[in-house]
Amino acid sequence: MTLLLSLPPPSSHCFSSSFSSGHRSSAVVTTGLPIRFPAVAAATTTHHHQQSLPIDRSSLAVAEAVEEDQLWAAACLRIRSFNDFQSSSFGIQDHKRYLAEREFLALKERIAGKREGFKRVSCINATLPLSQLSNSANDLCASCKFTSNGEDRVVVGTLDLNQCLWLPEEIPGRKPEGIEAEYGRAYLSNVCVARELHRNGLGYDIVSKSKTVAGEWGITDLYVHVAVDNEPAKNLYLKSGFIHENDEPAWQARFLDRPRRILLWIGVPCTNEL
Known part of the structure; x- marks a missing residue:
């Protein structure tokens, strides 16, 4: 089971999730050919029947990423989570790296404030030794x-605040x-958890940290988009306190060639003393 919570951002502004809720930066890849990159959002979950590995939570760290090598690791986790690669495809390793490089550069630009429309962006990661x-x-x-x-250390969960x-191509x-x-106002995007470590509460950990940072x-108002048929992601957000606010029009989902999304909201207590 691959947990897509929020969608990931590729070369421009795409956002998605592996524990996903509704949006992701890259489309499913089954060949070595270039793919179309949709826009940013929350998460979508695909189901792989794989036993989850237990973790030692005492060694878990959940924090904002600053160093470039950790941002690169987060970009690689997103590409790994948001795409379904066929290992036998020609040039697949080169294609994976190409996608990761696009995501990494876009992530750095957003964090550095170089992407129009984004006032502030932070990459929040869960990591283990x-x-x-x-x-x-x-x-x-x-x-x-x-x-x-x-x-x-290894990045095992990630999202953007x-x-x-x-978010581009999403209902506001x-x-x-x-x-x-x-x-x-802020949005979660690119929410994902490594498929090997589902059911360890890592999705809750990174969402909880995002609320603290927000x-x-x-x-004061935090949003996340999630695919209407993504029950694991919806359950995660609802249990985290989000409630339904709006639905994406069916025509928009058809035009963007993706599952229809819903918009979830939660109020955030302000802890900013300034």
């Missing part, structure tokens, strides 16, 4: 490893209204 996973999740470790303070009025939130919307930014 490489030593805890190296004997049971070789592919994950090889794809999503980074080094921090001399320790090898986006302070903006709306309604709260707050007026001039306050520019400062008080409060520190002065965000």
